[in-house]
Amino acid sequence: MTAAFRISGAGRLSQARTASFSFDDKSYTGIEGDTLASALLANGVHLVGRSFKYHRPRGFLSAGAEEPNALVQIVRDDARKTPNVRATVQELYDGLTANSQNCWPSLAFDIGAVNDLASPMFSAGFYYKTFMWPKSAWKNLYEPKIRAAAGLGVSPEKPDPDHYAARYAHCEVLVLGGGAAGIAAALAAAETGVRVILADEQAEFGGSLRFESGARIDGQGGFAWAQGAVAKLKAMDNVRVLSRTTAFGYYAQNFVGLVERVSDHLKSPGRELARERLWQVRANRVVIATGAIERHMVFANNDRPGVMLASAARTYLNHYGVAVGRNVGVYTANDSAYAAAIDLKKAGVNIAAVVDLRDNPAGPVIDEARALGIEINFGRAVISAGGKLRVSSMTVQPKNGGGERTVPVDAILMSAGWTPSVHLFSQSRGKVAFNDETKRFVPGTYAQDCVSVGGCNGTDGLDATVDEAYAAGAKAAKEAGGKAGKSAKPKVDAGESCSRGMLGAAPGAGPGTTVKAFVDFQNDVTAKDIRQAVHEGMRSIEHVKRFTTNGMATDQGKTSNMHGLAIAAEELGKPIPQVGLTTFRAPYTPVTFGSIVGHARGALFDPTRRTATHGWAASQGAVFEDVGHWKRAWYFPKAGEDMHAAVNRECVAVRKVGGLFDASTLGKIEVVGPDAAKFMELLYTNPWEKLETGRCRYGIMLREDGFIYDDGVVGRLAPDRFHVTTTTGGAPRVMNHMEDYLQTEFPHLNVWLTSITEQWAVIAVQGPKSRDIIAPLVEGIDMSDEAMPHMSVREGKICGVPTRLFRMSFTGERGFEVNVPADYGEAVWEALWAEGQKHGAVAYGTETMHVLRAEKGYIIVGQDTDGTVTPNDAGLDWAVGKKKTDFVGIRGLTRSDLVAKGRKQLVGLKTKDPKVVLEEGAQIVADPKQPIPMKMIGHVTSSYWSENCGRSIALALVAGGRDRMGQTLYVPMPNGTIEVEVTGMVFVDEKGERLNG
Amino acid sequence: MLLIRCPYCEEERPELEFRNAGEAHIARPTNIAAESDDDFEKFFFIRANPKGVIYERWRHIHGCARFFNAVRDTVTDKFIMTYKAGEPKPAKLPGAAK
Secondary structure, three states, X not given: OOOOOXXXXXXXXXXXXXXXXXXXXXXXXXXXXXXXXXXXXXXXXXXXXXXXXXXXXXXXXXXXXXXXXXEEEXXXXXXXXEEEEEOOOOEOOOOEEEEOOOOOEOOOOEHHHHHHHOHHHHOOOHHHHHOOOOHHHHHHHHHHHHHHHOOOOOOOOOOOOOXXXXXXXXEEEEEEOOEHHHHHHHHHHHOOOOOEEEEOOOOOOEHHHHOOOXXXXXXXXHHHHHHHHHHHHHOOOOEEEEOXXXXXXEEHHHEEEEEXXXXXXXXXOOOOOOOEEEEEEEEEEEEEOOOEEEOOOEOEOOOOOOEEEHHHHHHHHXXXXXXXXXXXXXXXXXXXXXXXXXXXXXXXXXXXXXXXXOOOOOOHHHHHHHHOOOOEEXXXXXXXEEEOOOEEEXXXXXXXXXXXXXXXXXXXXXXXXXXXXXXXXXXOOOEEEEEOOOOEEEEEEOOOOEEEOHHHHOOOOHHHHHHHHHHHHHHHHHHOOOOOOOOOOXXXXXXXOOOOEOOOEOOOOOOOOOOOEEEEOOOOEEHHHHHHHHHOOOOOHHHHHHHHOOOOOOOOOOOOHHHHHHHHHHHHOOOHHHHOOOOOOOOOOOOXXXXXXXXXXXXXXXXXXXXXXXXXXXXXXXXXXXXXXXXXXXXXOOOOOOHHHHHHHHXXXXXXXXXXXXXXXXXXXXXEOOOHHHHHHHHEOOOOOOOOOOEEEEEEEEOOOOOEEEEEEEEXXXXXXXXXXXXXXXXXXXXXXXXXXXXXXXXXXXXXXXXXXXXXXXXXXXXXXXXXXXXXXXEOOOOOOOOOOOOEEEEEEEOOEEXXXXXXXXXOOOEEEEEEEHHHHHHHHHHHHHHHHHHOOEEOOHHHXXXXXXXXXXXXXXXXXXXXXXXXXXXXXXXXXXXXXXXOOOOHHHOHHHHOOOOEEEEEEEEOOOOOOOOOOOEEEOOOOOOOOOOOOEEEEEEEEEOOOOEEEEEEEEEOHHHHOOOEEEEEEOOEEEEEEEEOOOOOOOOOHHHHO | OOEEEEOOOOEEEEHHHOEEEEEXXXXXXXXXXXXXXXXXXXXXXXXXXXOOEEEEEEEOOOOOOOXXXXXXXXXXXXXXXXXXXXXXXXXXXXXXXX
16 A cells, blocks of 8 residues: 555655554554655654654654654664664664654653743753752752653663674775765766775765756766766776765874664664674775755744755655655745755645745746746745644745735745755864855865865855866876876756855744744754853853754754854854854764774673683683783682682692792793893892892882882893893883883893793792692702702703793792793693692682782782882882982982881781781771871771781881881771781791791 | 874874874983982973974884884874984974975
8 A cells, every 4th residue: 555645656766665664653654765754754744753852743854864853763672772763864674663752651742841831941051050959959850850851762771782893994085975976076086096985874876866856967867877877886896885874073184984884774684794884994085075954944833843854855755755745835045945846846746835035036946836836925934833743834924024824734845055064074174164155164274185075065056066076086086196087077967056045043033032943953942042042141152052052962953053153143243254163073973882892892892811821720610800901810719618718728728838820921021132231220220230140139110200110020041131020910011111211211222122921821839849849840950949049040941841940939938930931831830730739739829829928028019009109118128229320210219208208108017806807998097086087197008818827917008107116006997997006017937938948 | 093104114004003102302311310309300290281393202012113203283183294213303394384
């Protein structure tokens, strides 16, 4: 069954290919190729939404991307409920389900419409005036009620199940917009052989040729010519043609972001198709051919469903074969609405009257309209539209006042003129210029290698547009290195032209009136609101915009900005260019988060780094923690053990027998070259020149300001070779820091730096039995205390593979760190594990590592230090070479505040109740009885239960801490104040005898 | 996304490969330990932060890894030129008024 408003013989869709769909649970039939808008209009449905603030009934204003009103929710399933879809761009597919938004209980009867009656309360700037006080209203009224009442669609509750693709592309000429201008430019550029990309937001190319019934090019109708030309372009190897692709952002150096809607128009997209594809294109030259957008007339109740742009009605008729009404009124201030009246009249629609604000216009379209018997009224205005859920009449009055006449209509087509789409040009940081004669902003000063052609450049007429675009396409290609191609410029046989029009409020909605004449439909901004903003002191258009929210909706003011600007300028008594134009920002139309995120979600959001023993640890039931990008074994629970029990067992076992720990994530840098020692002298506080080959030293690295930046054990493998370790998290920045100094401050030093973090797996074997565990597997290294004392490094073999064997300890026990090439890491670990099992050693994780090092008072940079801690503060003065004359940070250390008394110093804390474990980060006070806010003198940096000590232990930064030994301090917590005693930082084996135990 | 010319690789590469490293032409004093408080303050803390032409250090960290210097306009974000670390501040900028 043919829908009621589908005109037989009109439009380009095949009536045979029907598609059924539903809107607000009612079923309809459309045709493949329809948009949701054209399909609803074919069924006589105009009412599709409620406005943001006043909940006024709304219909379709446009037939394109500029649509402010017809926003719907498209529902595919529970997880696919896309809100705020413009029905004018959503292509119909069989089974499409759409719902209206922002209305309750129903679209036709919406309780929220009470806001329309209360509109004086909600006038311009009401957000700023109303949401101020009382404070309690935020919780009870503003957030839950007013915010809920104003709104658009609802977000889906489930994660987005679709996937989104991304492509980078390069080309010589990128053409944005596939109307007559864009196609002509692409043809010219393509013929030179350079790489061309042509993109258009519509499913089919042609732009305004979709509705311009009068256009003829190369002997064909304009739209047919466009299809032929695009087919020719598609067949060329050097051309990429992208339909359904919107250029949303124009960035520096001709970098353009485009989003291609791959499958939103399909009934069953399937998993293999992405939903959208993000294109990031770098172009040598860009041709902007984005056309122009028709403006509405600003008069009372111009938002009633059925009131729409003249070009939209033509598109619905000429492309989709749909009449937007049976008895249509036309209200215009330029010629282009006449073409709509003519097309509709010829299709059998009654034109009730054309109302033209101009006094005595003349021209061929006016003559043709008159010849068709259409009633034309010059010098008159439509001062109001009647009807509520659908327009029912228009009230006409001479524009300078006089008798009113009410004309019954079921649709009003309006045209105030055309606004060049300078969005992308402006985003490219080009400066627009105001043409006073045509009253429009057009591209003025260019900032990038681009050119605007056709409607977006203010060029009127199809002939002039094609001429300009073809020449621009050829020039851009030539500048980008194209060869001269054969000229095959399309010949325009007939075209349409329109310019001029009006800006601002029409008669009846001018100064002093209070009617609801909408400027911005989506945000419910009326002409009165703009004037009120000026009266309340807004002078800049940027302020007017923010005060009224004009142009701030999802359509970004495509139809409203120029009207708003003109009204503000009139009220300010200034010429338009002096009031300025608001900045155009990306995106041109709304872009989904999905398309920007692409594949970077879930497991692919961030890389995961795993050590060589990860699989082994997982098989042993290890629990992992994230450390930077690394997954590190946190603890190894046995059956029935919680974390506390596992860590206690691991801690005791390491000190009693031994333990294996994967330390591979520590950063490792090889410092090599004749000047390696000199370089180390400059980058670390310690002396290095005299460190013997085969020995190690704990090094501290400062920033130039004197604060601790990193630390780690460094082994000297040869006079010209140091094996440096860094903290896990600090590895990249330490490498950067070293490179920076080497390349820019000390370039005279002959040194090479190589990151070897990933090349060496590191297995720490710690505990009294550590040597016994390792020794059977090692070849070529004498591991006796005499030959290999604490803090030494040897090269040899373990399990037949090369090793750098460090004798060092981060537990205070006799300990070793076995470095082997990462590929052998797991095998060597398993061999060591087998040896360890003979002695009863355990595998331990990062938590036990933390506890054991805290028992010895070994600091962790970034936990016990925070970027304001000096070596002295941390009790590490011994590591600063006193005789050195230079190292990074030497001058910073002598700054007055860094040597002042009372600095926070790292100390140990013991709770008076040994069972109480302090919270890390807890604040410390000297007197718990002082009034709040208390003077805080420090904070807890590390705190653990120590099974080895049989009590809790903690490290803390405390003002003047080392002078407070034995003092009682207090840690106020929500459940009471905890008493602590200041102690030294070493809780186990103060003399350090166990290093050789 | 900006294109930045690495003076070592001698080609323009996307901004993602680079990292800014602060103002250029601030030499670390050779005898830094003897610097006065005022001089150290100027060296370490004070930066120009101009509106317009800025001389700054960049590192081609995801490329050749070299540090180099660049002249950039902070208003337009445009790179006016780049040159190798250690080279003097250019006396004249390309495109500047003659």
